[in-house]
Each structure stands twice: as structure tokens, then as C-alpha cells.
Amino acid sequence: MSKLVEILPDKTALIERSLNLITDQITTALATQDRFTLALAGGSTPKPLYEALSQKALPWHKIDVFWSDERYVAPDHADSNEGMARRAWLNHVPMSSTQIHPVPTQSADPEKDATAYEAEIRRVFNCPSPAIPAFDLILLGMGDDGHTASLFPQTEALKVKDRLIAVGSKGGEPRLTFTFPLINQAHRVIFLVSGENKRPALAAIFAPEGDGNEYPSRFVCPQGQLWWLLDQAAGGALTPLSH
Numbered sequence: 139m140s141k142l143v144e145i146l147p148d149k150t151a152l153i154e155r156s157l158n159l160i161t162d163q164i165t166t167a168l169a170t171q172d173r174f175t176l177a178l179a180g181g182s183t184p185k186p187l188y189e190a191l192s193q194k195a196l197p198w199h200k201i202d203v204f205w206s207d208e209r210y211v212a213p214d215h216a217d218s219n220e221g222m223a224r225r226a227w228l229n230h231v232p233m234s235s236t237q238i239h240p241v242p243t244q245s246a247d248p249e250k251d252a253t254a255y256e257a258e259i260r261r262v263f264n265c266p267s268p269a270i271p272a273f274d275l276i277l278l279g280m281g282d283d284g285h286t287a288s289l290f291p292q293t294e295a296l297k298v299k300d301r302l303i304a305v306g307s308k309g310g311e312p313r314l315t316f317t318f319p320l321i322n323q324a325h326r327v328i329f330l331v332s333g334e335n336k337r338p339a340l341a342a343i344f345a346p347e348g349d350g351n352e353y354p355s356r357f358v359c360p361q362g363q364l365w366w367l368l369d370q371a372a373g374g375a376l377t378p379l380s381h
């Protein structure tokens with residue numbers, strides 16, 4: 139794994155940098171492969187990035203989009219990560235419905251929907267169990283408690299090693315999430331982190347020693363490249379890093 143930490147002056151610069159990095163990665167990869175598999179982060183940080191992506195001329199027909207986690211709500215619910223990405227981006231670019239793979243959240247049985255999403259991922263990648271599919275790029279956010287996707291501190295989902303999708307829990311509410319084995323199989327992972335409130339968790343995550351069960355983002359160490367793109371408000375106390 140190569141790990142790079144970039145600290146951008148403000149959120150606008152963070153979004154601009156992430157847009158350029160992502161479009162470069164897509165373009166470069168598609169010069170030597172036919173498809174590009176992308177998993178989207180939820181939450182609020184990536185919304186302006188998705189809006190900016192909607193304005194780019196990329197080979198959209200070659201890209202398959204998934205979500206690295208989802209709240210257990212309908213896609214038209216205000217909290218839906220799928221709904222946000224569709225409104226900000228996917229509704230505005232020429233992608234067929236067969237390229238967009240939302241997390242199922244409507245069976246009233248989160249475990250059943252987690253199993254269904256894993257089956258969909260395995261189908262698209264043509265990757266039967268027990269192999270683990272390698273996403274070309276996974277986008278992640280980080281909460282001020284150090285969680286990522288829906289892998290929250292001291293939850294059972296952190297321990298799942300034999301599945302691609304687990305049922306996470308936030309305040310008793312179910313969420314569906316990529317597991318660490320799936321995240322860490324990726325060729326590229328980009329964290330997008332903005333805001334002063336994220337500083338304490340970042341300090342714990344970048345500390346030489348620490349407990350990933352307390353700060354789950356510590357467990358993200360993909361086989362490929364890891365980028366932390368931070369704005370100054372979030373990452374000002376850290377040292378930029380590239381190796």
C-alpha cells in the first residue's frame with residue numbers, strides 16, 4: 139500500500155483536488171481496461187464533488203457505480219446516500235440503470251438486503267465466494283468519531299471478515315456497509331475529510347499507536363493506493379505525507 143496525505147487550503151480546494159484525482163484515475167485506468175468500478179461515499183462532504191462530476195465529460199458508459207454504505211431508508215428519503223448522489227450527479231450523466239447499483243433497503247430485513255447486495259457485487263465482478271472483488275476506487279468519508287462507511291466504533295460490523303457487506307448500526311438504526319475485507323481489497327481508496335470537528339479523530343487515526351475498534355478508519359489499509367484528502371480545518375495539525 140502507498141499512502142498519501144494531502145492538506146488543501148479549504149473545502150473548495152479539497153473538492154477540486156478530489157475531482158481532478160478521481161477523473162485522472164478513471165481516465166488512466168480506462169486506457170488499459172474496459173470497465174471502472176467505483177463505490178461512493180455517503181454523508182454530506184462529497185455532495186459538491188458529485189455535483190462537479192456531473193459537469194465532466196467522462197466515458198460514463200464504462201463506469202459501474204456502487205455505494206460503500208447506505209442508511210436503511212428508501213432512496214427518496216432525505217437521508218438516502220443513493221438519493222443524494224442521484225440528484226447531485228447520476229441523474230445528469232448518460233449512465234444506464236444497469237450501471238448504477240444501489241444498496242437494497244426495502245425488504246425490512248437488513249441482513250437479507252446485505253446478502254442481496256453482496257450477490258449483486260459478486261455478479262457484476264463475476265467474482266464468486268470466497269474471492270474478494272477489487273474495486274478500482276472506493277470513496278470514503280470519516281465521521282468525527284473516526285468511523286468510515288457505516289463501520290462505527292465498537293460494533294460487530296468491524297469484526298466481519300467472511301462477507302463483503304455487513305449490517306452496521308448507528309444509534310440503533312441499521313445501516314448497510316462495505317466490510318474491511320472489501321474496502322482493503324481495493325486498488326485505490328480516497329478519504330475526503332473536511333472540517334475542524336474531524337481533527338481529534340484524525341489525530342487518533344494518524345497516531346503511531348491506537349485502537350481501530352475505537353477509531354475504525356485506522357483499519358483502512360488497501361492493497362493499492364490510499365489517499366487522505368483533507369482540508370486545513372480538518373488536517374491542519376497533521377504533516378502531509380507521500381510514500
Ligand code: 6PG
Pocket residue numbers: 179180181182183184207208209219278279280281282285286287288
Ligand atoms: C454516511 C457515510 C459516513 C460519512 C461520515 C462523514 O452514510 O453517513 O458514509 O461514513 O462518510 O459520517 O459524514 P460527513 O461527510 O457528513 O461529515
